[in-house]
Amino acid sequence: QSALTQPRSVSGSPGQSVTISCTGTSSDVGGYNYVSWYQQHPGRAPKVMIYDVSKRPSGVPGRFSGSKSGNTASLTISGLQAEDEADYYCCSYVGSYIFVFGTGTKVTVL
Amino acid sequence: QVQLVESGGGVVQPGTSLRLSCAASGFTFTSFSMHWVRQAPGKGLEWVAVVSDGVTSKYYTDSVKGRFTISRDDSKNTVYLQMSSLTPEDTAVYFCATGGLYHYDYWGQGTLVTVSS
Numbered sequence A: 001q002s003a004l005t006q007p008r009s010v011s012g013s014p015g016q017s018v019t020i021s022c023t024g025t026s027s028d029v030g031g032y033n034y035v036s037w038y039q040q041h042p043g044r045a046p047k048v049m050i051y052d053v054s055k056r057p058s059g060v061p062g063r064f065s066g067s068k069s070g071n072t073a074s075l076t077i078s079g080l081q082a083e084d085e086a087d088y089y090c091c092s093y094v095g096s097y098i099f100v101f102g103t104g105t106k107v108t109v110l
Numbered sequence B: 001q002v003q004l005v006e007s008g009g010g011v012v013q014p015g016t017s018l019r020l021s022c023a024a025s026g027f028t029f030t031s032f033s034m035h036w037v038r039q040a041p042g043k044g045l046e047w048v049a050v051v052s053d054g055v056t057s058k059y060y061t062d063s064v065k066g067r068f069t070i071s072r073d074d075s076k077n078t079v080y081l082q083m084s085s086l087t088p089e090d091t092a093v094y095f096c097a098t099g100g101l102y103h104y105d106y107w108g109q110g111t112l113v114t115v116s117s
Helices: none
Strands: A009-012 A018-023 A035-040 A047-050 A064-069 A072-077 A086-095 A098-101 A105-109 B003-007 B010-012 B018-025 B034-039 B045-051 B058-060 B068-073 B078-083 B092-099 B104-107 B111-115
Touching: A009 A018, A018 A035, A018 A086, A018 A105, A035 A064, A035 A072, A047 A064, A047 B104, A072 A086, A086 B045, A098 B045, B003 B092, B018 B034, B018 B092, B018 B111, B034 B068, B034 B078, B034 B104, B045 B068, B045 B078, B058 B068
Parallel strands: A009 A105, B010 B111
Antiparallel strands: A018 A072, A035 A047, A035 A086, A064 A072, A086 A098, A086 A105, B003 B018, B018 B078, B034 B045, B034 B092, B045 B058, B068 B078, B092 B104, B092 B111
């Protein structure tokens, strides 16, 4: 399984919206509605922000949302805040208990 | 609350072996598949291996097949990763993770494995 493709970096000013894309194939992103997104601050473990494409765990702010179209999933952060500066990884289930992660995107708050 | 605590990392020479452990608490361990995910320094996350609940299935990423073995001891609420024939490319922080049916709700803090001569 090849890693899913994400932009290396995105940036925005506080209050703006940013969207991170995650492109795979019909064998991963396009084949399952099981895309999740993880936020990782330096030196910390990842934290799930979105699962099953668009579901938000309790405690995750409403400014985080997810969607999918074909082989590409997206994470949108609306109303960017300073604490959102982190690395973000998408992840897709590919069957048989196996997952594949995206290449990761660094979000910078200007 | 749910806790996953990895241990066993360290500095080892190429070609040697190492066993990582992940002790779980705060949830019904036997009901969940357990995964190992690694992250090389400055790089992204990479799924490594999984052992299903009931130990009926084990799967590995291609780069570790034949070298790594995942196992679990449900009596100790612990999952293991036996790593052999280590190479510098295996240098990474190794996380254990579990939780959701098709995602990871819970992660450990990670344990660093450095393969260097």
